[in-house]
Amino acid sequence: MKIFLDTANIEEIKKAVSWGILDGVTTNPTLVSREGKVDFKTRVKEICEVVNGPVSAEVVSTNYDGMVNEAHELSKIAENVTIKIPMTKDGIKAVSTLSKEGIKTNVTLVFSANQAILAAKAGATFVSPFIGRLDDVGNDGVNVLADILEIYKTYGFKTEVIAASIRHPEHVRQVALLGVHIATIPFKVLQLLFEHPLTDKGLKRFLSDWEEYEKRISSAQHG
Numbered sequence: 070m071k072i073f074l075d076t077a078n079i080e081e082i083k084k085a086v087s088w089g090i091l092d093g094v095t096t097n098p099t100l101v102s103r104e105g106k107v108d109f110k111t112r113v114k115e116i117c118e119v120v121n122g123p124v125s126a127e128v129v130s131t132n133y134d135g136m137v138n139e140a141h142e143l144s145k146i147a148e149n150v151t152i153k154i155p156m157t158k159d160g161i162k163a164v165s166t167l168s169k170e171g172i173k174t175n176v177t178l179v180f181s182a183n184q185a186i187l188a189a190k191a192g193a194t195f196v197s198p199f200i201g202r203l204d205d206v207g208n209d210g211v212n213v214l215a216d217i218l219e220i221y222k223t224y225g226f227k228t229e230v231i232a233a234s235i236r237h238p239e240h241v242r243q244v245a246l247l248g249v250h251i252a253t254i255p256f257k258v259l260q261l262l263f264e265h266p267l268t269d270k271g272l273k274r275f276l277s278d279w280e281e282y283e284k285r286i287s288s289a290q291h292g
């Protein structure tokens with residue numbers, strides 16, 4: 070399973086890169102707006118320079134021409150830019166055009182298996198079902214993701230599935246068990262993946278036993 074970071078924060082991205090576990094980044098207009106006065110294209114360029122993998126940058130136009138124009142502009146920023154396009158009729162039309170041009174796309178705001186079928190038919194590189202937001206409205210996001218994976222497997226669709234809108238480590242475990250291609254994870258959740266109380270307890274014990282051992286050795290040698 071590839072791990073993407075779901076953020077536009079460059080410090081978070083640099084930290085995850087330094088851990089050697091990052092395969093890509095996804096951003097969206099909300100995440101960019103949280104970064105204050107930063108220029109969007111400048112930030113996308115900065116992210117692309119530090120990440121060795123796909124970086125999703127989202128269009129904000131809602132019509133076909135606007136989306137395609139924005140996609141062309143954004144894809145000039147760096148080779149690893151992926152164009153994130155919302156799941157609408159114009160969006161799917163834009164994805165069809167862009168995929169024929171060899172531009173990588175990520176269909177976002179996907180909430181059903183049927184939407185994911187359309188994204189794959191249009192030739193999307195990635196599709197992003199939002200599991201957390203489905204859970205929020207009383208659906209089972211992980212189940213929707215499981216349906217998408219099964220349908221894609223049945224038909225041999227090449228589109229890679231990104232589990233998006235991940236809210237907690239349990240989501241990560243569940244989507245990994247399903248064999249999802251990619252999980253895009255907020256930094257806060259990524260940090261939680263490191264944690265286990267028995268790791269802390271075990272390390273504390275190892276270090277205190279080592280301290281005792283060193284004391285014994287030193288007193289044996291000196292006295």
Ligand code: E4P
Pocket residue numbers: 075095096097177197199201202233234235253
């Ligand atoms: C995915 O590409 C989106 O950026 C993201 O996962 C949305 O998550 P949210 O529901 O926590 O905003």
